[in-house]
Amino acid sequence: MTLKLSSYRHRLPLSLSVAAIATAILMALSLGLQTLDNLREDQGHNALRLGHAMSEVLVQALRHDDVWLAYSLLRGPEENVADATWLLVDETERIFASNRPARYRLDQPLKEAIVWLPTSVPWHETAALGRVHPIATQPDGTRRVLRLQLASDGTPVGELVGLLSDAPFLGRFREILLGGILVTGGVLLVLLPIGWLWGRRMASPLTQLASCMALVGKEDPRRLRYLVPDSDSEIGQLGRQFAAMLSALAEKEALERQMVQAERLAAVGRVAAGVAHEVNNPLGGMLMAIDTYRQAHEIDARTSRLLDLMDRALQQIRGSVSALLVEARGDTRTLTAQDLEDVRTLIQPKLACSSVILTWRNGFAAPTNLPAAPVRQLLLNLLLNAVQAARDGGQVQVELSAEEKRLLMRVDNSGLTLPPEQLAHLFEPYPEARPKAQGLGLWICYQIVSQLGGTIRVMSEVGLTRFQVALPLRVGGAE
Amino acid sequence: MIQARRDVLLALGLFCASRAIWCDNAQADAPGDRDTASKTALRFGLTPVILDDRIAFLRLWANWLEQQLNRPVVFVQRSRYREIMDLLLRDRLDLAWICGYPYVQHQQALSLIAVPKFQGQPLYQSYIIVATESPFESLSDLQGRLFAWSDPDSNSGYLYPRFALMAQGHDPDHFFRRTFFTWGHRHCIEAVAAGLADGAAVDSYVWETLALRNPELTQGTRIILRSPLFGFPPLVGAPGLADTDLQTIRRVLLAQEANQTGNRLLGELSLDGFVAAQPSLFREIARMAETVRPGSAP
Incomplete structure (x- = not known):
């Protein structure tokens, strides 16, 4: 797996880890340097205190020429772990005693023994207080020089003269540093996976959103909505906005589809009505001509048969055309509840021969002003x-109700599920998907509903296909 | 450090042992023991001729002596021979373990009680030592060098090396570039091992005992000259020490090696026992003292 640094999924946890490591290193470094500084300062203070403590006896040793006394004092209890190199110098600036006697010999001039040592400051009252001077690091590790005038x-x-180096506490400093590194490492070991997981968690809604956006235009927006992350963070808000956008998009698409369908159906309706009128006019004339001819002339049997044939053919054309031409407003009688119960009665024979169970509610x-x-x-x-759709042994359910000045009709059947492409063309006359059906039933339904200003919807899922009609009830009976 | 701890443990062991014996005696001889405390204490002076820094051991030895002498024993220690000598000559001490050199100087006033036996005889030597890594092979190689004396009243650490230099035709006061006193044979060994001095003269008894107990210390030194044998530093009585006391003390000391606890204490001192001796044992020291007299003061 290659790490794509441009992705927040890697960048976020990575930057968290880098920040944690950088903080740890900086902290360890600054603490370490601070500790080193403190250790050096402490060493200076301690050396100065020790120098002051020893000064009285050292003065006595110098005055009594007691080398052993000075040496045994400077040597301390444990000569090998002494913190500093001590040199006792007499007034002629020659070494009198040292805790490194093999290196700094008795009577050796100080200038010869330590060539880099700055010349001693002239005698002054304040010099008796002693000072620790930092110097450039010498080959023997000396970094600071203590000078205390004895009077x-x-x-x-x-x-x-005390030569101080870092060597006495370097081991301890290393221990402190190592301890710090180990603790920091341990903390990092815990923090890094947490940071990594946290970073991924933070980045995951972003990546989810990104992959979701990439699918816009390819997938159904209604399905995409379920892929959008949901949380209270800004990313969650972004996700919600995106989901809102998706649903708006889906609504718009659905509306567009409906409009296209409605326009198509309206156009088909207009064509059908136009054709029907155009056909009906000459048809009426032709039928009237045949009738007139019959009345005005003696007709032999052969002619009569011919005229009958023509008459029946023309009547068939008129029937077909009338079927296309739905006239919903023609009836002046208004709808009553009994009309609807009549439909139930009328369907009984059909039910009987197909053994479909009808549930009727x-x-x-109340009477309405809808045409009956x-x-x-x-x-x-x-x-x-x-x-027909429910097939033998199926179920059909009808529910009729009035609600908010609308008449609602719901007709369910337990037949086969209709595929989406069939649903899209369901209300068209002579639909391709149902070549065997007569084909005008649903077309007529659609025409009636649209002429009455209502809506008709169909939905189909497994085991249930539902038609839902809503017709507005005009108040006051204006028409 | 470990050595010191071992010494303390051993000392404690000895202490317990001696307490046990003391208790036995106490039961047998209760009235005598009761007046131990009431009697005047025996003041016993010690000098650095022995390893006088072992306090726990000295306390055990004092206990043993108290029990033997039936009177309190107090050890008096001073860092310099001369101070002990002053106290002894002024009868502020009853007896002292001193060096042969001050003994021969005050032979008339002091009485010889006993001399310890070291390696089977009441004799010891002076060793001239240098650092192990140093190039020096003989005393004359140390000309113009740093030299550590032990004590101006020490035979092995001062008198003999001066005598030896004079015998070789040198002026002991100007032979070395610089000399100093360390006030102890052990210090001399430390000074040479540390490089503070190029050479030093030490008591053979102290060097050999340290070689057994603190070999890491003597390993830093090398012996380049062994003197002839001299009388071992003796235990002497003060001018005012009563003869009966002297006899009692001598009897106890001479019998110490025969006593189980006393013998163990002697073992701690790396000594075999005490013997009675004649002043003639120190004749050689007296002869050297006579030779170096004009320049005896440093």
Whole structure:
């Protein structure tokens, strides 16, 4: 797996880890340097305190020429682990005693013994307080020099020189540093996986959103909505906005589809109506001509047969054309609850021969101002269609109700699920998907519903296909 | 450090052993023991002729002596021979373990009680030592070098080396570039091992004992000259020490090696026992003292 650094999925945890490591290193470094500084300072203080403590006896040793006394004092209890190199210098600036006697010999001039040592400061009252000077690191590791003037009765008798190096506490410093590194490493060991997981968790909604956006235009927006991350963070807000956008998009698409369908159906309706009118006019003339001819002339049997043939053919054309031309507003009688119950009665024979079980719930009672005939036809068509779709032994359920000044009709059947492409063309006359059906039932339903200003919807899922009609009830009976 | 701890443990062991014996005696001789405390204490002076820094051991030895002498024993220690000598000559001490050199100087005033036996005889030597890594092979190689004396009243650490230099025709006061006193044979060994001095003169008894107990210390030194044998530093009585006391003390000391606890204590001192001796044992030291007299003061 290659790490793509451009992705937040890697960048976020990586930067968290880098930040954690950088912080740890910087902290360890600064603490380490601070510790080293403190250790050096402490060493200086301790050396100065020790120098002051020893000064009285050292003065005595110098005055009494007691080399052994000075040496045994400077040597301390444990000569090999001494913190500093001590040199006791007499007033002629020659070494009198040292805790490194093999290196700094008795009577050796100080200038010869330590060539880099700055010349001693002239005698001054403050010099008796002693000072620790930092110097450039010498080959023997000396980094600081302590100089303490020794005086007896205000007169200088010698000087105590201490050479301080980091060596005494370097081991301890290394231990501290190692301890710090180990602790930091341990903390990092815990923090890094947590940071990595946290980073991934933070980045995952982003990547989820990104992959979701990449699918826009390829996938159904309604399905995409379930892939959008949901949380209270800014990314969550972004996700919600995106989901809102997706649903708006889906709504728009659905609306567009409906509009296209409605326009197509309207165009087909107009064509059908136009053709019907165009055909009906000459048809009426031709039928009238045949009738007139019959009345005005003696007709032999052969002619009569011919005229009958023509008459029947023309009547058939008129029937077919009338079927296309739905006139919902023609009836002046208004719909009552009884009309709807009539439909139930009318469908009984059909039910009997197909053994479909009908569940009928009529919650509609009041008379309406809807025209009776088209609504009866509408319900009958829907019912016939449902019984046919339910097939033998199936179930059909009808529910009628009035709600918010609308008449609602719901017709369910337990037939086969209709594929989406079939649903899209369901209301068209002579649909391709159902070549065997007569083909005008649902077309007529659609025409009636649109002429009455209502809506008709169909949905189909496993075991249930539902037609839902809503017709507005005009108040006050204006028409 | 470990050595020191071992010494303490051993000392404690000895202490317990001696307490046990003391208790036995106490039961047998209760009235005598009761007046141990009431009697005047025996003041016993010690000098660095022995390893006088072993306090726990000295306490055990004092206990043993108390029990033997039936009177309290107090050890008095001073860093310099001369201070002990002053105290002894002024009868501020009853007896002292001193060097043969001050003994021969005050032979008339002091009485010889006993001399310890070291390696089977009441004799010892002076060793001239140098650092192990140093190039020096003989005393004359140390000309113009740093030299550590032990004590101006020490035979092995001062008198003999001066005598030896004079015998070789040198002026002991100007032969070395610089000399200093360390006030102890052990210090001399330390000074040479550390490089503070190029050479030093030490008591053979102290060097050999340290070679057994602290070999890491003597390993830093090398012996380049062994003197002839001299009388071992003796235990002497003060001018005012009563003869009966002297006899009692001598009897106890001479019998120490025969006593189980006393013998163990002698073992701690790396000594075999005490013997009675004649002043003639120190004749050689007296002769050297006579030779170097004009320049005896440093």
